[in-house]
Amino acid sequence: MTRTRIAKVLQDSQPGEQIDVRGWVRTRRDSKQAFSFIELNDGSCMKNLQIVVDADVPGYEETIKQVTTGASVAITGEVKESPGKGQRIELAAKTLKLLGVADGQTYPLQKKGHSFEFLRDIAHLRPRTNTFSAIGRVRNVVCDSIHRFFQSRGFLYVQTPIITTSDCEGAGAMFQVTTLDPEKPPRDDKGNVDYAEDFFGKKASLTVSGQLEAEIFACSLGECYTFGPTFRAENSNTTRHLAEFWMVEPEMPFYELTDNMELAEAFVKTIINDVLERCPDDMQFFNERIDKTVLDTLNNIVSHEFKRVAYTEAVDILLSSGQTFDYPIEWGKDMQSEHERYLTEQHFRQPIIVYDYPRTIKPFYMRCNDDGKTVRAMDVLVPRVGEIIGGSQREERLDVLLKRMEECHLDPAEYWWYVELRKFGTVPHSGFGLGLERVIQLVTGMTNIRDCIPFHRTPKSADF
RNA sequence: UCCUCGAUAGCUCAACGGUAGAGCGAGCGGCUGUUAACCGCUAGGUUCUAGGUUCGAAUCCUAGUCGAGGAGCCA
Secondary structure, eight states: OOBOOHHHHHHHOOTTOEEEEEEEEEEEEEETTTEEEEEEEOSSSSSOEEEEEETTSTTHHHHHTTOOTTOEEEEEEEEEEOSSTTOSEEEEEEEEEEEEOOOTTTOOOOSSOOOHHHHHHTTTTGGGSHHHHHHHHHHHHHHHHHHHHHHHTTOEEOOOOSEEOOOOOSSSOOOEEOOSOSSSOOBOTTSSBOGGGSTTSSOEEEOSOSHHHHHHHHHHHOSEEEEEEEEOOOOOOSTTOOSEEEEEEEEEETOOHHHHHHHHHHHHHHHHHHHHHHOHHHHHHIIIIIOTTHHHHHHHHHHSOOEEEEHHHHHHHHHTSOOOOSSOOOTTSOOOHHHHHIIIIIISOSOEEEEEEEGGGSOTTBOBOTTSSEEEEEEEEETTTEEEEEEEEEOOOHHHHHHHHHHTTOOGGGGHHHHHHHHSSOOOEEEEEEEHHHHHHHHHOOSOGGGSSSSOOBTTBOOO
């Protein structure tokens, strides 16, 4: 007999079938001197399989006491129609084997709910809870959906480096990677640390984005995407930031900004639709226990066209809104969280794409518009989470790019290979970045991004 | 990094400067085709750390550590 996953049992098994299931005990309810109920979960789905263990099952007396919450067991038996409420079928055990005990005195998980803060401290056990097993499954479906979305459109999956020596990508503080002795690093004649002696012969860091490298592949192999971990050493302490997070970055040749926006919108909708279709039980759970509006929010997103709003228009809306903001908005200033939230949650009440931002608040690689003031940037803003996608059409004109680098005080020599892409067969191209954990936040309704990644890294926190 | 709040039993919390408690969980017993079961009993504490004020500190003060929410930065 081979093991059957509980998801399959609950879906397909018919009375009379002999099956073998294994997993972790959620609860046990005893009927003294008669039998016990075991709620078994193996992570394959939200629901548990109810198992009835009769007192005449071999070893019942010795074993059943140790079948506590958290213990692991292997059980064979016959599927029966369940006379009780709450489940179609149950398993009448014929054999019961205890695989691993979980001492009730010390096993930290109870049947009842725990705070997410507490569960973060026991990240090795929290996947056994309803919430975190559901997040795990949803995260998996989101990742699969991402690959399918791009693969089905002929995009090439390209791996960009995690360790990089391009110094200033402009996307925030970087974690340094070094093998030098921190106590006494080698020094040059001026007394500075001599990175020529370091592992890579120069200063190296963890990547903050694979975009620049992705552009290389986009400008030779066509549509492509990167999907991997990225690192930001910012001292950010919010519910929306991680020091290590996963980012999807598609990059497309011959795409202009509107093509980019269309792709971004289709991308977000596809992910949400896939999760709704493939994780109905998990989503039901999130809607009941985590955020009672999450299904409405997601249905609202997939059923509306994302409203496109030029930055200038967005500023006008904010100015004439009659709202008082902590940070007054004016043209040329970057929008604050409160502004973005007002636009998506109050004014439009749906996802929006803000585009054509002022040049001065955006990075050097974004394509300049003819007005001389704005660049072809776009941010997808969704209710509650805020910016979920940031992207742009890239500057493909060599002279303009060099001028912009000068404006941003960047040394073209540092980016010589990026600049050369504009020298040899340059093409218009576009791309964007999407933070995986922010999508998980949006889709599950979880409020803290630290609960949307299995093992979070934030300032002062890198356990497990 | 800034602002605000917090840290007490395994968990969630209470205790207004005067003997540290409850609910849940756990252990034991009872009851029951049960469903986050129910009933009874029992055990469980260096009140985050260091200093200070006081006859006396979980409680007040100072510093630190960690956590949460908000802000900035961003995905």
